[in-house]
Amino acid sequence: MKGRVGSNNNFKHIITSRFLFSQGRKRIMSIVHVTTKKELREQLKTKKIVLLNFWAEWCGPCKMLAGVLNQLSEEFSGKIKIIKVNVEKSPDIAAEYKVMGIPYSRLFIHNKSSEPIIGYVPFEQLKQMIGI
Numbered sequence: 001m002k003g004r005v006g007s008n009n010n011f012k013h014i015i016t017s018r019f020l021f022s023q024g025r026k027r028i029m030s031i032v033h034v035t036t037k038k039e040l041r042e043q044l045k046t047k048k049i050v051l052l053n054f055w056a057e058w059c060g061p062c063k064m065l066a067g068v069l070n071q072l073s074e075e076f077s078g079k080i081k082i083i084k085v086n087v088e089k090s091p092d093i094a095a096e097y098k099v100m101g102i103p104y105s106r107l108f109i110h111n112k113s114s115e116p117i118i119g120y121v122p123f124e125q126l127k128q129m130i131g132i
Helices: 037-044 059-073 091-097 122-131
Strands: 003-010 011-016 017-024 025-028 031-034 049-055 080-086 102-110
Touching: 011 037, 031 037, 031 059, 037 049, 037 091, 049 059, 059 080, 059 122, 102 122
Parallel strands: 031 080, 049 080
Antiparallel strands: 003 011, 011 017, 017 025, 049 102
């Protein structure tokens, strides 16, 4: 797992795509970054609600939505899995899902895909769309 170590006022933490370790406590994060179709297929094999999110580093609305997705992941850990795909690193996956603009998301509830969610969506509205 890739991670980075940081320090903020002597509060050290390690952040990875799956876990947040903080002062010896482990909290499961349900955000996973994928770069290949094979990884995506494996991550979609779950009974949890899945939110598939396409984004890019330079995209302002994507950065805003990232905060909402982090909040969603923390509040509903264990109930939802968020899969993030960087469109610049994985254009083949973006093409397969016919992504024409970002942020672009799809919900998978009981392995059935919803209509696309295009653009920034506030936390409460996204929560209603998911039905949590």
